[in-house]
Amino acid sequence: MKVYFYGPVTNRRDLEDDYDSIRKVLKRADVWLSSNTERQEVDLPAEERERAEALEQPLLETMDAIVVNGTHSDQQAGYLVAFAITTKKPTLFLYQRGTVPDLFRHLTAKAVPKWVRVVAYTDQNLERQVEAFLAGAAGVAVKEVPRIKFTLRITRSIERYLAFRTQNTKLTKADWLRQQIERLMRDDDQWRKFDGGKE
Amino acid sequence: MAFRRKRIAILFCGGTTLDERDRPGDTVRAPKDMDRWLAQMGEMEIIASIEPFFVYGGEGAAIGAKQWVQVAGTIGREAKRFDGFFVLHAIDTLAYSAAALSFMLQKLPVPVVMTGSPIVPKEGRRQTVSKEGFGQYSSLGVKANLVNALQVAVSEVAEVCVVFGSRIFRGSQVTMNRPGALNAFDSYDRIVLGKIDFGTKFFSHYVRRGDRALKVSPKFDPNVLQLDVQPGLPSLQPLESAVRSKAHGVFVTAMHITAIPQRTLDALASWHRRGVPVALYAHHFAERPKQLPFLFVELMSPVAALVKFMWARGQTSDPKRLQKLLDQDSAGEHVPPTSPRAV
Incomplete structure (x- = not known):
């Protein structure tokens, strides 16, 4: 699962702490996190970036979900919410309880669709709110993200076969191979007995 | 701290079809269609305060000097009232209109952003863009493009631009791609003004907003x-x-x-x-x-x-x-x- 987390630039220590808490939960959940709050250039797997560029897709469209801390709303936060509404992207809009984000002046409760969750948080429940969103409020299954680089030398005929199997699909050759291995894992009784549900 | 939403004029000049079914309200053919269309794109009001202007609602291929001058005239008259202009335009002839506006509107203090829907209205004749890029979202991809283009209209650029897919093109350099391409447009020198990834990102060579007096030279000889x-x-x-x-x-x-x-x-x-x-x-x-x-x-x-x-x-x-x-x-x-x- 790929998540984009946005927090407007701020000099408020309390908001920066909140950004830290949100990032902690997202990293613990093993999602692929892209965020403006960590460094200038937002991280994405190279395959995803290449695929998006080939399809002329803005990178935001490739994200599975969006999390915005809109306590201190800015133009970009408004854009992300508008984008989420338009594209039906599961989105969590967080704001500190006791504040009223500027965004609400232009967004009535009626106009907020079910895939955009607007949540007032406190220090005590912030992490739980993000966990709940990831677990199911967004309606998106959490998938493992491939992080381990593995070099596999293949023959020319295998390469031709992979090209044949992935042409006219949205899959890369690596995606297709991962799918075949995951299928083998599911059907392998010996593996299931050995693994017994451990990571 | 409050952020002030910018005021954006949206000019309708074709290229407005939101859905392949072309239901009532999906296309702006006349001034009376604007409100219903805007109601379908209500989320645009989160980004900017929008005021609509109708220019043209007919066949894209028929757009020419008359419409160019109308659009430039509207922008010239309203330049002081708005923080940017968002021109919806039939994509078949958008490159010509973008060039025309670039020459007519000089010393722009604010952005003029052009885009359009690749969906052809019911009475239209042909498809100009591959379905693979926009098609995976169908109407959602079309609407996302509009939201992205509007975000460029509130950004710091002050040029005539064309926004389509993930790219921002300079209006005077935009060309049309071959029919069926993923992006309807390309840049003549293959260098884009900017791109849309998680927001808008411009490269170093663009004109920024500034306190300048817009110079409008609207005369054209189409003969x-x-x-x-x-x-x-x-x-x-x-x-x-x-x-x-x-x-x-x-x-x-x-x-x-x-x-x-x-x-x-x-x-x-x-x-x-x-x-x-x-x-x-x-x-x-x-x-x-x-x-x-x-x-x-x-x-x-x-x-x-x-x-x-x-x-x-x-x-x-x-x-x-x-x-x-x-x-x-x-x-x-x-x-x-x-x-x-x-x-």
């Missing part, structure tokens, strides 16, 4: 005969009466000057001497033959060159002043002679 010289071109005699009675200029494209037969050059020269300016276009002339009396247009896309000639002809009929206008880089349309160019 220009276009001639594409190919091998085996017959005599130009059949065109004589058209040139004598109607044409205020002739725009000629050819692979090379040396590919134009002498009899064709002689006919063109006689028109030019009779007061019908003849402009030769090529990507680059290594040298301009002194024995040829014509005007030369180079270092820009064919679309920009044709439109610029029509615009320059609207400003003056004096050949020396015409050549000066064609040679100056009025709107960022010039590219270096060695730059890669879109075919």
Whole structure:
């Protein structure tokens, strides 16, 4: 699962702490996190970036979900919410309880669709709110993200076969191979007995 | 701290169809359709405070100088009231209109952003963009493009731009891609003004918002005969009466000057001497033959060159002043002679 987390630039220590808490939960959940709050250039797997560029897709469209801390709303936060509404992207809009984000002046409760969750948080429940969103409020299954680089030398005929199997699909050759291995894992009784549900 | 939403004028000039089913409210064909259309795109009000203006709702291929001047006129009149302009336009002829606005609107203090829907309305004739890119979202992809383009209209750029997919193009350099391409547009020199990834990102060479007085030069002369010289071109005699009675200029494209037969050059020269300016276009002339009396247009896309000639002809009929206008880089349309160019 790929998540984009946005927090407007701020000099408020309390908001920066909140950004830290949100990032902690997202990293613990093993999602692929892209965020403006960590460094200038937002991280994405190279395959995803290449695929998006080939399809002329803005990178935001490739994200599975969006999390915005809109306590201190800015133009970009408004854009992300508008984008989420338009594209039906599961989105969590967080704001500190006791504040009223500027965004609400232009967004009535009626106009907020079910895939955009607007949540007032406190220090005590912030992490739980993000966990709940990831677990199911967004309606998106959490998938493992491939992080381990593995070099596999293949023959020319295998390469031709992979090209044949992935042409006219949205899959890369690596995606297709991962799918075949995951299928083998599911059907392998010996593996299931050995693994017994451990990571 | 409060952020102030910018005020954006949205001009409807075709290219508005939101859904392939083209239900009531999906397309703006007349002023009465605007409110219903805007209700479907209510989320745009989160980004900016929008005020609509109707310009045109008919066939995209019929858009020309009349609509260009209308759009420029609206922008000129309303420039002080708005923080940016968002022009929805039929994509078939958008590149021409983008070039036209680039020449007519100089010293822009705010952005003028153009885009359009690749979905053809019910009465339309053809599909111009591959379904693979936009098609995976169908109407959602179309709406996302509109939201992205509006975000550019509130950004810090102050140029005429075209937004489509993930790319932001300079209006004076945008060209149309082949039918069926993922992106309807490309940039003549293959360099884009910016891109849309998680927000808008501009590269170093763009004009920023500033306190400038907009200069509007809205005169166009559309009575220009276009001639594409190919091998085996017959005599130009059949065109004589058209040139004598109607044409205020002739725009000629050819692979090379040396590919134009002498009899064709002689006919063109006689028109030019009779007061019908003849402009030769090529990507680059290594040298301009002194024995040829014509005007030369180079270092820009064919679309920009044709439109610029029509615009320059609207400003003056004096050949020396015409050549000066064609040679100056009025709107960022010039590219270096060695730059890669879109075919």
